[in-house]
Amino acid sequence: MSAIEIRSVTKQFGAVRAVSDLTLDVPEGAIYGFIGPNGSGKTTTIRMIMNILVPDAGHIAVLGRPSQSGIRDEVGYLPEERGLYKRMTVRQVLRYYGQLKGRSVAELDPAIKAWLERLQIADWADKKVQTLSKGMSQKVQFISTIISKPKLLILDEPFSGLDPVNADALRDAVLDLRRLGTTIVFSTHDMATAERLCDRIFMIFKGNKVLDGTLEAIQSRYGQDTVRVRTGAGAAALAGLPEVDSYTDVGNFQDVKLKGDAQAFLHGLAGRTPILHFELKTPSLHDIFVRIAKPTADDLKPAAGGRP
């Protein structure tokens, strides 16, 4: 059974079609990464899954039931824009959020203690939220989302703004929850995190699904058209070679996207400069993202109408 089942869903805001005829299945137990440029429809999709927005057309089922029915108790949701009651203590906030999901205080308190200890903020349990640093309040927000032990966890940009140590701590927590059988959907702009954590990747661009599948499947679809080279002359040696479509200059290396034969390119390059390194590789998720979402001149015109 799918944890989330989206069928031909469309959502329009005025003249802007935020999500267009989207169909998607999130299998149970998976970690699914939602990627896409800002304003491409990620948050709108997530809000429709949470029944905060209602689709104009199509149908969404969450944990086997229509999203309009009371599935909220089994779903944990961390919105992109999130906050806490500043004047409550950490413990009060966590209890409140847990009780709103129908859990009792007796049930919540041991879990609150365990999570605060695990994320090393146990000393702050009875401090007011307004005294916390940004990183600490992000940890509290994360705990508030998972404190009710949801079957499905939806995290919108969960790691943005965290330092590497805290980001790792939350990443480990996410992987632990997955091991316990929780289905996890998260959106991110960090392609390296998506590559490392996700079983499957979904990319939405201008309201349309452009990628959906496992990382390997996506990468193989884009083929081995990339070569990493290191030469004596550097990027200058690439100019004018007919096989070069485009390249990314990383200083010591150049990642070259080819439009012709790799062997012909090797020959042509060898005739110009000594080759120190030549490696055929699959494009990274980052490269694929940029290839799809690179703005065209058309995109840079100011768009009419806003979005909520």
Added chain:
Amino acid sequence: MSRILVVATTEFLTLVRTKAFIIGILMLPLMIGLSTVFQIFAAKHADVDDHAFAVIDHTGVLFPVLQQAAGEHNRKSGPDGARTGPYFLPTAVDPGARAIDDVKVELSQQVRDKHLFGFIEIPASVLDVTRTDADHIEYYTETPSYDALPDWIEATLQKEITGRRFATASIDRRLVSQLTRPASVTVLGLVARRADGKVSEAKEANPIQTFVMPFAMMYLLFIALMSSAPQLLTAVIEEKMSRISEVLISSITPTQLMLGKLLGVAAVAALLALVYLGGGVYALLSAGQADMIQPALLAWFVVYLLCAVLMFGSVFIAIGAACSDLKDSQSMMQPIMLLLVLPMFFAIIVLRQPNSTISVVASLWPTASPFLMLIRLAMTPPPPMWQVALSVLLTMGTMAVLVWAAGRIFRVGLLMQGKPPTLPELLRWIRA
């Protein structure tokens, strides 16, 4: 239902724990206490100055009387150093051969120089018993707002002048007071035959009970409402600004959230009412005025307070949901404040003629009903029961519609940032 209670409890505790609430709850008794103390203090100590004034007495006989009366007045004001009132110090001025206008100019200059407080001119005609027109004693001053001195002069001279006129006309003063004895109207309640056959004594109408009580009830309702319901506006905007709302409605429905908040604030208002009414009852009991306590009226007070809090509370929530910061909400608050203050103006009309058509209509109009029907209930005779029932029904119905509409606005407005919506936009949100 349990989620509504969770929201209500949290809202209640959050509001009650704030400093603003503690200050608010102490504010009313503090203000009443302070103003009482201040008034007593002002009455005792404000005016202990010397007020010297000159007297141009054309009758030639009234000044000595005035001087003697001033002496008695000053003795009553207490000895120097421990005065409880002002000293009045008259001096006679004889214009002699000088033009009276020159004298007045000179005295005016003395007032400007603060040597005198004022001066009076008593015309000779005041003792003339053949005239029928009103006469005038002229009082000149730089400080016309101070009325203790002219009042005292008027009272003193009036008595003396009348006495002298009667003496001149050879009429016995005692006869005059016997013949002009007043026959005033005393306002009484109704009588009834008691079980023992005797007729119960009618109670004299108590001005405190008939006028002060209804007004006091209405203002208490207003204060309890204003120190609880507007908090909803702040709470909702704060939730929007600190991005909590989206988390909340991923757990519960906007309607559950709204009802929970309303319930929490209603509990706060009920607590306030309990404190104030309890204090009032205690004050009346300890003042030996137990018969002024009307349990039924107290019950109606609670009913209408809840009606008012729930109704205006849902309006405040809707405004909070539609605005993204406190500044935006100010302009939308104004019409609501008008609705809240309007009953205060109508209260006087209702008090004068509780059963006139305008009073009945005004006290059934939902936004005014909690205030005006409460006034009518505090008066005798009470309004017909069907009107009271209808007013509760109308208020509750309005509340239900408002909660529903506010829920719709809340749902749409929650995710909106930026400029506040216009009225047509709001109506579209409600219909959407």
